[in-house]
Amino acid sequence: MVCRYGEDLKDMVKQVKLYTKNGKVADYIPALAKANTNDVAVAIYDGNDICFSEGNYDKKFTLQSISKVLTLALALIDCGENIVFNKVGMEPTGDPFNSIAKLESLNPSKPLNPMINAGALAVSSLIKGKTTGEKLDRLVNFIKKLSGNEEISYNQEVAQSEFETADLNRALAYFMKQHGVITGDIEELLDFYTKQCAIEVSCNDLARIGFALAHEGCHPMTKEQIIPREIARLVKTFMVTCGMYNASGEFAIRVGIPAKSGVSGGIVGAVPHKIGIGIYSPALDEKGNSLAGMKLLELLSDRYQLSIF
Numbered sequence: 603m604v605c606r607y608g609e610d611l612k613d614m615v616k617q618v619k620l621y622t623k624n625g626k627v628a629d630y631i632p633a634l635a636k637a638n639t640n641d642v643a644v645a646i647y648d649g650n651d652i653c654f655s656e657g658n659y660d661k662k663f664t665l666q667s668i669s670k671v672l673t674l675a676l677a678l679i680d681c682g683e684n685i686v687f688n689k690v691g692m693e694p695t696g697d698p699f700n701s702i703a704k705l706e707s708l709n710p711s712k713p714l715n716p717m718i719n720a721g722a723l724a725v726s727s728l729i730k731g732k733t734t735g736e737k738l739d740r741l742v743n744f745i746k747k748l749s750g751n752e753e754i755s756y757n758q759e760v761a762q763s764e765f766e767t768a769d770l771n772r773a774l775a776y777f778m779k780q781h782g783v784i785t786g787d788i789e790e791l792l793d794f795y796t797k798q799c800a801i802e803v804s805c806n807d808l809a810r811i812g813f814a815l816a817h818e819g820c821h822p823m824t825k826e827q828i829i830p831r832e833i834a835r836l837v838k839t840f841m842v843t844c845g846m847y848n849a850s851g852e853f854a855i856r857v858g859i860p861a862k863s864g865v866s867g868g869i870v871g872a873v874p875h876k877i878g879i880g881i882y883s884p885a886l887d888e889k890g891n892s893l894a895g896m897k898l899l900e901l902l903s904d905r906y907q908l909s910i911f
């Protein structure tokens with residue numbers, strides 16, 4: 603395939619593969635420990651139904667924290683800004699993604715933003731649906747539309763593995779219930795949250811999701827407005843300020859692309875009005891971001907002047 607990014611991507615993937623040696627796959631969710639540390643894959647979508655891909659770009663992995671961007675968009679569609687931001691704030695934390703510290707020290711104890719686990723749990727509790735199954739179906743359908751992939755579903759083994767070991771997330775959720783941030787049954791919420799995190803995608807899917815976000819929530823083919831413009835703008839802003847957890851500041855300086863990572867090693871990037879990027883490389887740094895993935899985004903940003911700043 604003759605393309606603008608083709609040869610460059612090959613070189614870049616080769617370069618960043620070295621970084622995988624310095625990272626570790628997440629193992630606090632036991633099923634994630636099976637990932638192959640050396641994997642690096644990337645896909646870029648420019649809206650012309652041509653995906654420039656390199657590495658094992660069709661390999662499936664779970665969304666993990668990337669799902670937080672999508673549940674935020676859906677909760678905003680479902681409930682509107684007032685209700686959502688009554689439960690969760692808009693400020694970066696500077697703390698690890700699963701930290702409980704600020705929940706206790708702040709008054710009221712509402713989570714600082716929707717990209718940390720506490721905030722994401724509060725947001726997930728707002729998704730409309732009578733049962734966990736109904737909520738999950740709505741979320742999966744939303745992701746099917748954004749990615750244009752009808753096959754999207756969740757990985758039961760990863761969901762179960764996280765559900766059985768998610769005691770820190772349980773603690774966050776019970777703490778917030780005690781303080782009136784969350785209402786409803788916490789085990790049901792954990793069931794939904796761990797399934798949402800276990801939704802599987804490939805780099806190609808992520809690149810298409812990134813593209814839709816980059817183009818104000820509009821589907822490139824059908825031109826359907828899947829996410830209202832204002833919500834797409836809001837979500838991308840959170841990706842810039844909080845998308846890489848407590849590495850978001852440095853990432854904004856070095857890369858400058860609205861992006862969201864997950865502990866499976868995935869990253870979605872949305873370059874406004876240009877391209878969507880999907881990356882998979884499960885070797886993580888100590889903050890839980892894909893090492894080779896972040897380096898690859900830095901190379902891409904430099905090479906094609908993709909920083910929004």
Ligand SMILES: NC(=O)CC[C@H](N)C(=O)O
Nearest residue numbers: 666667699719799864865
């Ligand atoms: N940073 C992440 O990707 C975290 C997501 C993971 N499911 C958790 O809640 O711990």
